[in-house]
Amino acid sequence: MSLQSDKGIQLSPTYRLQWEEAQNMFVLLYPEGLVELNQSSAEILQLCKDDNTLSDIVSTLEQKFSSTGLEPDIINFLNTALDNGWITQ
Amino acid sequence: MAGSLNKPSPPRWLLAELTYACPLQCPYCSNPIDYASINSELSTDDWKRVLKQSRDMGAVQLGFSGGEPLVRKDLSELISYSHDLGYYTNLITSGYNMDEAKILELKEAGLDHIQVSLQASSKELSDFIAGTESFEHKKNVAKLIKKHGYPMVLCVVLHRENIHQMKDILEMAIELGADFVELANTQYYGWAHHNRDQLMPTQQQLNNAETIANQYQASQKGNMKIYYVVPDYYEGRPKACMNGLGTTFLTIAPDGLALPCHSARQLPNFDCPNVNDFSIQDIWNESKAFNYFRGDDWMKEPCRSCKDKDKDFGGCHCQAFLLTGDAHNTDPVCSLSPLHHTVSDAITQAEQSSDQAFLFRNSKNSKLLNN
Numbered sequence: 301m302s303l304q305s306d307k308g309i310q311l312s313p314t315y316r317l318q319w320e321e322a323q324n325m326f327v328l329l330y331p332e333g334l335v336e337l338n339q340s341s342a343e344i345l346q347l348c349k350d351d352n353t354l355s356d357i358v359s360t361l362e363q364k365f366s367s368t369g370l371e372p373d374i375i376n377f378l379n380t381a382l383d384n385g386w387i388t389q
Numbered sequence: 390m391a392g393s394l395n396k397p398s399p400p401r402w403l404l405a406e407l408t409y410a411c412p413l414q415c416p417y418c419s420n421p422i423d424y425a426s427i428n429s430e431l432s433t434d435d436w437k438r439v440l441k442q443s444r445d446m447g448a449v450q451l452g453f454s455g456g457e458p459l460v461r462k463d464l465s466e467l468i469s470y471s472h473d474l475g476y477y478t479n480l481i482t483s484g485y486n487m488d489e490a491k492i493l494e495l496k497e498a499g500l501d502h503i504q505v506s507l508q509a510s511s512k513e514l515s516d517f518i519a520g521t522e523s524f525e526h527k528k529n530v531a532k533l534i535k536k537h538g539y540p541m542v543l544c545v546v547l548h549r550e551n552i553h554q555m556k557d558i559l560e561m562a563i564e565l566g567a568d569f570v571e572l573a574n575t576q577y578y579g580w581a582h583h584n585r586d587q588l589m590p591t592q593q594q595l596n597n598a599e600t601i602a603n604q605y606q607a608s609q610k611g612n613m614k615i616y617y618v619v620p621d622y623y624e625g626r627p628k629a630c631m632n633g634l635g636t637t638f639l640t641i642a643p644d645g646l647a648l649p650c651h652s653a654r655q656l657p658n659f660d661c662p663n664v665n666d667f668s669i670q671d672i673w674n675e676s677k678a679f680n681y682f683r684g685d686d687w688m689k690e691p692c693r694s695c696k697d698k699d700k701d702f703g704g705c706h707c708q709a710f711l712l713t714g715d716a717h718n719t720d721p722v723c724s725l726s727p728l729h730h731t732v733s734d735a736i737t738q739a740e741q742s743s744d745q746a747f748l749f750r751n752s753k754n755s756k757l758l759n760n
Contacts, residue, residue: 313540314502314540314568316477316501318449318475318477320447320449322399322445322446322447323399323401323447327449329449329450329477329501330477330502330540331479331501331502331504331540331541331542331568331569332450332452332479332502332504332542332569333450334401334402334449334450334477385611385614
């Protein structure tokens with residue numbers, strides 16, 4: 301199973317993305333599990349909604365951080381997320 | 390204080406053991422052997438205080454367990470309160486006495502997930518291990534949990550008497566629609582330690598079970614996540630118990646005792662503090678029990694000079710205490726421990742069948758053992 305660039309990406313229904321004030325970071329919550337996210341992972345996961353595709357996510361983040369060439373890193377992370385079941389297509 | 394001078398990391402996980410009361414009698418229960426003499430239980434307001442203070446410090450994963458948490462009349466109220474505080478709420482239950490109305494009520498209260506346990510894949514064995522007729526009801530409850538849209542973890546504790554059912558257990562998990570399956574080899578604390586000779590599987594049994602678990606992990610990828618918890622006795626390396634004591638996990642026992650791991654009550658000179666006397670902040674940051682095993686100042690050899698000391702933190706201190714009499718010793722499951730024979734002897738022993746009967750976990754036996 302690997303990422304399909306033309307399909308929308310969503311957070312899996314069993315997972316919840318939440319900002320944690322005490323830790324000053326986003327965390328991913330699921331049954332008896334917790335992943336503490338670094339900033340870039342959190343930025344990407346926050347966009348996994350509204351039928352956003354890979355290119356939507358790349359362009360939103362390149363615009364937000366005024367940079368280019370983010371696609372390879374984003375693909376890498378999304379493949380990991382897909383493999384872990386955090387996101388679905 | 391022992392350990393480093395740095396401020397400790399905040400608690401992330403809170404395990405709320407609401408009660409030791411339980412309708413089941415599983416002989417591997419991790420509750421203390423003497424639970425029948427621990428009669429006091431925190432009130433609803435006490436629990437709310439604990440939940441609020443822990444959340445303020447950073448706890449976000451919350452498990453309601455026991456005993457059987459459904460026994461508590463205020464369970465829905467506590468779940469609702471926790472949900473409003475922003476916890477991810479997990480209910481860890483036998484499913485006994487649960488019905489559709491309760492499942493809906495808890496959903497309404499904001500419960501995020503239910504972990505239900507089954508004792509085996511066949512009625513006869515499951516009811517025998519549970520000490521109570523419960524198998525068909527539990528299976529029905531599991532179906533209702535899925536019907537109402539909860540994510541579900543199916544937990545099966547593995548041991549000598551049921552590990553041969555691995556394939557059937559996994560087929561049952563698929564049939565019930567589990568999202569996650571936890572195949573947890575018995576860990577030998579509390580009642581399980583008492584019943585160890587009757588519970589320990591043979592090496593051959595374990596090898597067979599692991600092969601089947603691996604096959605299903607591959608074939609179920611993307612559908613059902615299977616966690617197979619390898620028993621540390623057979624591993625030769627200790628587990629990084631609780632991610633290091635006092636770094637991540639906070640357990641509150643039914644009587645309000647705050648524990649850095651759920652079996653730490655038994656450790657001598659540990660002086661676990663009670664939430665009736667101290668705030669969670671004081672307990673986490675200042676208490677002797679929570680600082681005791683932080684850092685590595687406490688370590689003896691062979692841990693002290695070991696390259697893996699930051700990986701496994703010396704293993705499980707409760708196990709070191711149970712098997713060697715000193716919680717500061719290296720966890721004897723480690724092949725580097727000079728007392729590793731306490732574990733290898735038990736494995737050799739397990740190749741012989743035990744003619745001892747199980748001692749089931751109930752109040753009568755608890756009182757008997759405590760005398």
